[in-house]
Amino acid sequence: MQNSFGPLLAVLISAGTGLSGQEQATAPLSVIDWLDTQEAVQAAQPVQPEPDVTSSGIVPQVTVQPLGDEAAQRVGLAPSNVTGLPDTLWSASNGSDLAEAVKDLPDTSLPALQSLIMTLLLAEANPPGGDASAFDLARVDALMRFGALDPALALLEQTAVNRSSAHLKRYLDLSLIAGTEGVLAL
Secondary structure, three states: OHHHHHHHHHHHHHHHHHHHHHHHHOOOOOOOHHHHHOOOOOOOOOOOOOOOOOOOOOOOOOOOOOOOOOOOOOEOOEOHHHHOOOOOOOOOOEHHHHHHHHHOOOOOOOHHHHHHHHHHHHEOEOOOEOOHHHHHHHHHHHHHHOOOHHHHHHHHHHOOHHHOHHHHHHHHHHHHHHOOHHHOOO
16 A cells, blocks of 8 residues: 555655746745845844933922012013114113103204104113113103104013002003003012
């Protein structure tokens, strides 16, 4: 019986190798040939851990204190790109000196001078050194003197109205005159 299986086994082996050769010949080719030729990519090595930032987990002592006086801020209704005046218009001057100069502005009937004075009073620029608050109040007073109540109120609203009694007094006066006392924004 072994002799009868020998030729049958030889036929099956040769038939099996013939099929695998046929299958290899008709196997589909890869669309991208380089995928078949790529070598295995090595995985990235882990990054070394960073050294410790602190030696302990103790929370440091934090000191808290209130801030001092409010910092002077830019106050104005007409920015420098509208007025053509530099942002540093007031910054080299003392606020008290500027307040005195604004109080001494003349009442004039010349339209060009009136326009220049209004432009200066409404100009938005960096605050002056010294007492910027006195300068802001002098600008509001001058606008009130020239009859520009709405710009005076808008300029005053840019400052902290409750900063001082002088600010509050002018704000209440202007609100009553302008008829906006019902919507006081303190």
